[in-house]
Every structure is written in structure tokens, then in C-alpha cells.
Amino acid sequence: MNKLLALFCLFFSLQIVAQSAYPKDYFQSPLGIPLQLSGSFGELRNNHFHTGIDFRTQQKEGLPIYACAEGYVSRIKVSTTGNGKTIYVDHPNGYTTVYAHLQKFDSAIAAYVKQAQYQAQLFEIELFPKPNELPVTRGQQIAFSGNSGSSSGPHLHFEIRETVSELSVNPLFFGFDKLIADTKRPAISSILVHPVSENACVNGTREAISVNLSLQENGNYIADPIKAKGKIGFSISATDAFDYAYGKNGPYTIETCVNGNRNFMFTADKFSFDEVRYINAYIDYSRLKKTGVRYQRLFMNLPYPLRNLQTDIQAGIVDVQTNLAATYRIEVADYAGNKTAVDIPITYDPKEVIATAKPKTELPILKYDIENLYEEGRFTVSVKPLTFYANFPILFKATDDELEFAADDVPAHQNVTISYEADHLTPEIFEKSFIGSVDGNRLKFIPTKKQNNKLIAYTRNLGQFRIGLDTTAPNIKAFNIKEGKWISKQQTIIFIVSDNGSGISKYEGYINGKWVLFEYEPKDKSLTYFIDDSQLVDGKNDLRVIVTDELGNSAIFETFFHRKIN
Ligand SMILES: [Zn+2]
Incomplete structure (x- = not known):
């Protein structure tokens, strides 16, 4: 066995040890419904790898969210973008669970957040409660599922992080895989082969070309043989599906071998937040922009740091020299162990290829x-x-x-x-x-x-x-109140706000001169006050809403309403 292969065998057995080191039944499900995933860990997203899993929530908001284990709420974030309303729970076993895109928080947490929002007079807020402030027990309800932040449909985004390093770890390592059916094998939609070195060529050309695949009876593929010279590399567009999911998700591993020697491996196991953007170096970014398809490269041309990639010293590149006859194998697997493999025969091609003259750029x-x-x-x-x-x-x-x-x-x-x-x-x-x-x-x-x-x-x-x-103030429109109207039965007061210039930066609401909490949702441009009778007086109440854009242009909406308070 050569040294490199030995190294890889060691690496692979370490991986198996690493996975079994995670506690398998410490965390219970955060949801009270059968678990179905709409997003997998490590799947390719815009400018990042997905650092959690997405649980489906029956296309609705408001399902109870439970703490997966005992611990305490260590961080709470309310944002109109990103993860929206989010709770972080630190557990004594060294992990933090994260629950995102929530609709609202449950009782004690809700009161804690509200108090802080009134103190800061801000809706968007980030809090770091002390360990004794918001303790939780395993299975305690902490929130309701939602669609807040940059979410395009109701779901629960769930993460498990190492508390100290803040590395996000694949939640399936913790036994959640046993609760999520996956009998479907990964699907390979396309494979490309790229000439990498300056004089390399593939099938008589110096451009990346698509590999022709034939489906075998066993579900794997054999490719038409490739004739090449010089250094070449491959890229793949592959997806995986869970049993109860409509969308396409990402595979768990992709590994490649030349004549049985592993030379590249992608594993969706762990990410640190400062490296996820390197996805743009990893995927074929310009092909994504041109075609909308994400190809994962199975080689590395210039180095970049991504801990979930392992390569040989050639960085996954195959050097096709005189008399080389090799089989290049790609194996795509999901976490449940379903696999799809492709074998690509490669032979040396002695023919010289005249490069098609590329239009010379005048640009520096x-x-x-x-x-x-x-x-x-x-x-x-x-x-x-x-x-x-x-x-x-x-x-x-x-x-x-x-x-x-x-x-x-x-x-x-x-x-x-x-x-x-x-x-x-x-x-x-x-x-x-x-x-x-x-x-x-x-x-x-x-x-x-x-x-x-x-x-x-x-x-x-x-x-x-x-x-x-930008010298134009934002626009404020009353949605469900009219000046002077009695609104004794209403639970909310809603305004629709917009700004055509720089965008909305600040919003404030005052009832009878006192600041009250208005929640802003950019997705439907709504500014909502949840009516709290303890903040109102019986009869006439004055209401003032001020919305300011990024350049300090403010619009003021003043009105009054009536309410019967018992
Ligand atoms: Zn997510």
C-alpha cells in the first residue's frame, strides 16, 4: 500500500471514530410532529454552505418548538433579515442548539425579550442572557415555529454547534438520522472534465466538456472513455433527496479515486462560519452565474481553506501521462449510506491540439x-x-x-x-x-x-x-385603522411602510407619547403593534409612527383611535 493511500485509510477510519463520538440520544426532537427535512446540512446555497438542517412544519407557522435538552438560553436574536427570531440554548455537554426563523418566543423568554426591547426602544435586538436567567428543561416549549428573517416559507432551521469553537456540526450525527427516512440514492445530473494545466486537453479540446454517462442496471453509471493529455480535473452536479421532501438537497459525501486510490473527498460534517463563503472558490462560480447550476469541483486549482475537503498532494488533479490507463471513480453518498457511483475510463492521447485562439483581453x-x-x-x-x-x-x-x-x-x-x-x-x-x-x-x-x-x-x-x-421620506399607510375609529375588538394595529430610495432604516411608534413596540416585516412591508391594553387608556388614544430611511429622511404619521378598556 502506498503512503498516500495509507494516509487516506487512516483519515477514513478517523472519520468513523469521529462520528461515533457524538452522543446519539442526548437531544430530543425540537418538534412534536414526524420529522421531514427540506434542507440538508452542507448543501450548497448562495455564498455559503447550509450550516444546519431545515425541518418542514406542515406549511404553517405556530408549531411548538421544544428545547432538545436541558440547559439555558445563552443568546436571543431578533432580526428582520438572516435567521429572523432565533434562540440559542447552551447544554452542559458542550453543545449549543440553535432554533431559527421563529414566529415568536414562549412565555418567560418572550417577556425577557420584550422588556429588553422596551428598554432599548428597538425591535431588532441581540441578547446574551446569563446562565441563571433563562434555564430550560429537556422538552420545555421555548418558541413557536415561523418564517421570520430571510426565509421563503415556514420551516424550522436547526443547528447544533460546539459551544466553545462555534463550529456547526451535522445534526444527523446526534441520532436525528434515525427519525428521518431516507431510502433514495443520490442523483447525478452531470459531470464535467476540465483541462487544468496550460497544455492539457480532453477529447481533442482545451475547453471543459461534459462526460457522457450510461446508466447501469445496478443504478451506477459508466462513462464513455476520455482521451486526455496533461493535468485534468472533474466537477459534478449532484443532489440527494429524503423520502418525504419535495426539494433537492445536497449529498453527504463525494469521494473520488484513481485506480482505487482516493484523491479527493468532500464531507458535509462541520463548518466554521468564517469559512463557509469559500463555497464560491469551491464551486464553479462562473458556470453557476451563466447556467444557474452548481457544480462542485473535485479538485483544487489554487488553495483555499475548507475543513470539509480532503485531497491528495495533487489536490484531486489527475496527471495524464504517456501510457496511462486509469479508471477515475466518483462515489456520491447520503448520510443513510445510499450511494451512486460513476466509473470514467481515462487513456492517454498523444495527439497535439491546436488551441483555438482565445480573444485577447485588453484589460489589465x-x-x-x-x-x-x-x-x-x-x-x-x-x-x-x-x-x-x-x-x-x-x-x-x-x-x-x-x-x-x-x-x-x-x-x-x-x-x-x-x-x-x-x-x-x-x-x-x-x-x-x-x-x-x-x-x-x-x-x-x-x-x-x-x-x-x-x-x-x-x-x-x-x-x-x-x-x-435621497431626499425623499418613506411612505406610511394605515392598514387596519382609521382616524377616530373605535377598535375595541382589534388585536393589532398595522401600517404598510415603504421607501423607494435608500430603504428603511428606523421605525418608531408612540401611543399617548410613550414608545411602544412595532414589529417590522420587510417581506410584506408591515409594521405591526400587538395591542396591549395596559398601554392604552379608556377612550381616545393618540398614535404617532415615525419611519426613517438610511439617509435620515423621516415620515411622520399622526392619528388617534378609540378603545373600550374594561
Ligand atoms: Zn436552514
Whole structure:
């Protein structure tokens, strides 16, 4: 057995040990219904790997959510984006369970959050209760399931993290796999082979080509033989499905071997939050942008840190030399052990290939491993080393108030800094100006700092930018109240709020001069007050709502209503 293979055998047996080290029956289900998944751990999402699992909630909100084990609420977040309303519970065994996109919190937690919101006079809030403040027992209801934050349908996003390292671990390691039926094998929709080295070619071409697959009786595939020369690599578009799920999810492992020697492995086991964005280096990002399909690369061209990838010293690349006859095998598996394999025969092709002359770009190359600075007129763009994953041609062009800093489908790992010298603007105009990104006919607001007559914005999205001006206040419309009306039977007061310029940044509501909690939901633009009679007086009540945009333009809506209080 060669050294490399030995190393891999060691790695694989370590993996098995690692999985069995997780407690299998410590955590109970967070839901009281049969478990069905609509999202798998590690599946490929926009700019991140999915760091949890998504439980279906019967297409509705309001199901009780239970603490999976004893512990205490260590963190609570209320946000109109991301995970929405979220609870974190620390357990004495060193793990933290996370429950996200909640509709609302249960009793003691709800009261705790409400008190903090009134103290801060803010709806969006993040709290870190002390261990003795909100203890929970195993199975205690802590919340109701919902659809809050950046969620596009009711479900429970659930995570298990190592409390100290904050690494998110595949929840199926903890015995949840026994509660979720999965008898379907992963599906392979397409495999591509890429020439990697400069003179490499595949089937007579220097472009990536698709591999022709034939389905065998046993459900595996055999590919048409590939004739190649030089260094080549493969990529795959593969999905997995659970038994009771309509969507396509991600596989648990993808491993590849050359003549039986493993050379690459992807495992959806653990992620740290500072590495999940490297998904854009891992997948074929430009193909995703062009075709909408995510191909996972089974080789690494330039290095990037992702702990869930293991490769040989060739980083998964196959070097096709004289007389090589090899079988390249890809095995895709789900957590339940269902597998689909593909065998791809590779032979050496001595033929010379004349490269089709690529249109030469006149654009300068942005070198990804050094600092880059672009200056023209009033604009400066500065790019820190390793902001991008590879070199690429960049278009940089600036006019009076427009900037182009653009490239074809290139993902940024960090922000680039755009600054604009604005000393020619009057203080009034400067105050209401921002750097926006051009999106069709719209100018999208980018949070813009103002410093020494400069506008400064940070962004990961390349493209076209323009200096924008926002002097228009947001719009406030009453949804279910009318001035002077009796609303004794209503449970809510709702306004619909919008802003066509920079977007809504702040919202406040006052009843009889006192701040009251309005909950903002950007998905339907609603601003909702849940009526609490202890905050009202019998008869006439004054109501004032103030909504402010990102540039400080405020709209005020003043009205009054009547309510009978017993
Ligand atoms: Zn999720």
C-alpha cells in the first residue's frame, strides 16, 4: 500500500471514530410532529454552505418548538433579515442548539425579550442572557415555529454547534438520522472534465466538456472513455433527496479515486462560519452565474481553506501521462449510506491540439494575491490581497459620478472599498448622497460612510456604481385603522411602510407619547403593534409612527383611535 493511500485509510477510519463520538440520544426532537427535512446540512446555497438542517412544519407557522435538552438560553436574536427570531440554548455537554426563523418566543423568554426591547426602544435586538436567567428543561416549549428573517416559507432551521469553537456540526450525527427516512440514492445530473494545466486537453479540446454517462442496471453509471493529455480535473452536479421532501438537497459525501486510490473527498460534517463563503472558490462560480447550476469541483486549482475537503498532494488533479490507463471513480453518498457511483475510463492521447485562439483581453489583470489600488477622477477603489480567489481581467472606468469596476462572474471573498471625493458638493447635498450600485433602472443603496468630504462604501458586488441622492421620506399607510375609529375588538394595529430610495432604516411608534413596540416585516412591508391594553387608556388614544430611511429622511404619521378598556 502506498503512503498516500495509507494516509487516506487512516483519515477514513478517523472519520468513523469521529462520528461515533457524538452522543446519539442526548437531544430530543425540537418538534412534536414526524420529522421531514427540506434542507440538508452542507448543501450548497448562495455564498455559503447550509450550516444546519431545515425541518418542514406542515406549511404553517405556530408549531411548538421544544428545547432538545436541558440547559439555558445563552443568546436571543431578533432580526428582520438572516435567521429572523432565533434562540440559542447552551447544554452542559458542550453543545449549543440553535432554533431559527421563529414566529415568536414562549412565555418567560418572550417577556425577557420584550422588556429588553422596551428598554432599548428597538425591535431588532441581540441578547446574551446569563446562565441563571433563562434555564430550560429537556422538552420545555421555548418558541413557536415561523418564517421570520430571510426565509421563503415556514420551516424550522436547526443547528447544533460546539459551544466553545462555534463550529456547526451535522445534526444527523446526534441520532436525528434515525427519525428521518431516507431510502433514495443520490442523483447525478452531470459531470464535467476540465483541462487544468496550460497544455492539457480532453477529447481533442482545451475547453471543459461534459462526460457522457450510461446508466447501469445496478443504478451506477459508466462513462464513455476520455482521451486526455496533461493535468485534468472533474466537477459534478449532484443532489440527494429524503423520502418525504419535495426539494433537492445536497449529498453527504463525494469521494473520488484513481485506480482505487482516493484523491479527493468532500464531507458535509462541520463548518466554521468564517469559512463557509469559500463555497464560491469551491464551486464553479462562473458556470453557476451563466447556467444557474452548481457544480462542485473535485479538485483544487489554487488553495483555499475548507475543513470539509480532503485531497491528495495533487489536490484531486489527475496527471495524464504517456501510457496511462486509469479508471477515475466518483462515489456520491447520503448520510443513510445510499450511494451512486460513476466509473470514467481515462487513456492517454498523444495527439497535439491546436488551441483555438482565445480573444485577447485588453484589460489589465487584477492579481489576487497583492494589494491593488485604482484611481481616476474622484473615485478610488482599493482591493486588499486575497479579496478574490484568482487573477482576472478587470474593467475600471470612472466619470464624474459614475464608476465601473466590473468583471465577468468573479466572486469576491471580502469587500472592496470604493471612495468618492465629494468636496464639490454643498453640505446639504453631501449629507443626502450615497454610493449606489446600478441594477437595471434602479440604484441600489450601499451603506455609505461619510468622512472628510468623502463617501466611502464597502461591497463584494462588482459592476456599475453611481452617486445617488435621497431626499425623499418613506411612505406610511394605515392598514387596519382609521382616524377616530373605535377598535375595541382589534388585536393589532398595522401600517404598510415603504421607501423607494435608500430603504428603511428606523421605525418608531408612540401611543399617548410613550414608545411602544412595532414589529417590522420587510417581506410584506408591515409594521405591526400587538395591542396591549395596559398601554392604552379608556377612550381616545393618540398614535404617532415615525419611519426613517438610511439617509435620515423621516415620515411622520399622526392619528388617534378609540378603545373600550374594561
Ligand atoms: Zn436552514
